[in-house]
Amino acid sequence: MASASRLVSLALCLCLGAALHAAPRGAHAARAFFVFGDSLVDNGNNNYLLSEYAQVLARLHDLGARRVLVQGVGPIGCVPAELALHSADGACDPELQRAAEMYNPRLMALLADLNARLGAGGDPVFVGVNTHRIHNDFIDDPRAYGFQTATEACCGQGRFNGLGLCTVMSSLCADRDAYVFWDNFHPTERANRLIVQQFMYGTTDYIAPVNLSTVLAMDLRKQQLRT
Secondary structure (H helix, E strand, O other), X not given: OHHHHHHHHOEEEEEOOOOOOOOOOOOOOOOOOOOOOOOOOOOOHHHHHHHHHHHHHHHHHHOOOOEEEEEOOOOOOOOHHHHHHXXXXXXXXXXXXXXXXXXXXXXXXXXXXXXXXXXXXXXXXXXXEOHHHHHHHHHHOHHHHOOOEOOOXXXXXXXXXXXXXXXXXOEEOOOHHHEOEOOXXXXXXXXXXXXXXHHHHOOOOOEEOOOHHHXXXXXXXXXXXXX
């Protein structure tokens, strides 16, 4: 148990969050994703975000981090908060989805480059999670995973229960396990458990270059060789 605790304590999880703003959409809405740069309509600003992220990850390595789990951006266009404001029929926002789809492959390429430079003998420092793919499995076919809906939150108010936070005044579902989303942004406990299963045992479609069970086995072998 002590060995397992030590191994788990070496894993550092970085989650990159994307803020969703309740701003009007339309012909005059600026397409600025994640960060603001020189231009209000420059999707290439994502490149600046990655360059900054590369420096942060390299600095973590310099400080001694040797196992870092890095999550990409999830389906930010499909959360109930977004649907409540901008979706007529529960369809995901294509612009926000496109932003995540642009960013995530570049993040994985960045992690592969960092591992090539900083890893030793194929031993990865950075493990990347395709959060977008994991969540999209639920969203595309919720019933295949035992959910009734992936558009409406269990707790909230307004359309899709996506307006505001979950409070004592909110509309509360009868069975949270039937919902992908607990509130306007966050998955339910059951959805999170399925997500973590992909962290632990998923294929390279979901987590790369190896899953966490493989990482823990590698570290356990190294520890056994030292003792």
